[in-house]
Amino acid sequence: MTIGASEVRHVARLAELAVAEDDLALLATQLEAIVEFVAQLADVAVPDGTGTVAVGPEQLTLREDVVAPIPMVRGPAAMAPAFVDGFFVVPKLGGMAEE
């Protein structure tokens, strides 16, 4: 498939990632090469009923429903770019319509 600047711009928007206009052409070339490479999986004969891999435990078990706080040596105020009165401060939410 062909990937151009408009596809990269669209995917970058979905990923909430700013990409400079000057970078679009190179990224499109690289993404197209990667997608072309992984597209070879279309050639694999996959029998009907092939499931998916379940790595890890045979089944996930529920832990007891008790609060077990993780010991913290410092609080969020020490890490956050903006933290006031127990809240992370962010700019206002703009319009949700896609630009």
Place this chain on the structure above:
Amino acid sequence: MSARTLAAETGRRLGDAAHLNATLHWSQDVLDREADRLDAAPDGPLTGMAIAIKDNIVTTEEPTTCASKILAGYTSPFEATVITRLRAAGALVGAKANLDEFAMGSSTENSAYGRVLHPIDHSRVPGGSSGGSAVLVAAGVVPAALGSETGGSVRQPAAFCGVVGVKPSYGRVSRFGLVAFGSSLDCISVFGKTVSDAAHVLAAMSGQDPRDATTRAEAPMALPAPRADLSGLVIGLPTEYFPANLDAGVRAACDRAIAIFRALGATVREVSLPHTRYAVPTYYIVNPAEAAANLARFDGVRYGPRHIGAGGDVRALYRATRGEGFGPEVRRRILVGTFVLSAGYADQYYVRAQAVRKLIADDFTNVFADGVDLLFTPTTPTPAFKAGEKTADPVQMYLEDIFVAPASLAGVPAMSVPIGRDQGLPIGGQLIARNFDEATMLAVAEVLERATDAVAEVRG
């Protein structure tokens, strides 16, 4: 030796190795405080051992940056389970090792803080993504170091640097405190100067953790029982891992190891893992998809530097922070991962890759059910390559993972052992075992290590 002396010697060695750029954060003060704690505590199985930590595993005394600008200055408020366990076992934990940004890479050239040099030939790469940890062990700074594997990020640098690298079974070691990258693949893994060093560290940090639901309800791994020889053991050589164009030095080193297996009483036979060639394309769908989801948390709200974008609303903040903070390879993976999960493409790419991943895992199940105890392969197609050689072409870099990605996709344990050198550069041999059978793998690795002159040239 007192822990204080160990801390002083470790600090001196870290300083001497500074030119390799293998360490991102360390201070003598933190090492000394860690030593005081150890000197006041009873001895444990890791007493006397200094262990370096890949900088995507959180510690509370030094920053954790994942070698990314987006986490510049971040120090975790809590400690990874593996760190707590290693410290309780007597290890001196302090230095944080350089890596490819967010563990994405096979050469440790993608760090925002500069590339790591190969310890023998500085014009070459140490492998990746855990290149800093591998180099600190290879350069003799520490006897062991933690890395992380998503698709070979410990075995490949171990092979390039001439040290032991062990990826345990998925679910053997807690990932609580490992910065998540590919959650169905990630395994905290270990480098050792020797098989025994790596086995001791793995034993101390393994076992179920209530804070990581993906750990198995198994007792911590026992140290492998030593073997005198390999009699009664069936070792499989998958033909797909020995292609006609395999590097001549790598082939010669593998041939020598196979001769050692036979001489020590193992039955060696050819086997087939027919879906091997699809492992890298499968991996480079599953991994970016999981990475795109996991890295959504880096948004400039709760930690790390923030950039206010044009427009000034919260989405502009996300986009600007992420656009400024992530380096080129991380951006590529996020974009590819978002693409393969997006409407109209998910079935064609992501769902397809999940099915092929099952076929790859079934290849291993079938060969182990057919009487093979252990697989032996080269770890990498070539010895360490030159810096800059593969950076312009992402697909060429991805193909570096051709022999290490399959075991990661299947979740089975695998390791790299030094098996010789070609023109001065180390070569690694890979052992792959049944799920949760690290004991057989490590015991055979110890036998191979004992019988191999790993620093000898394998050709003439």
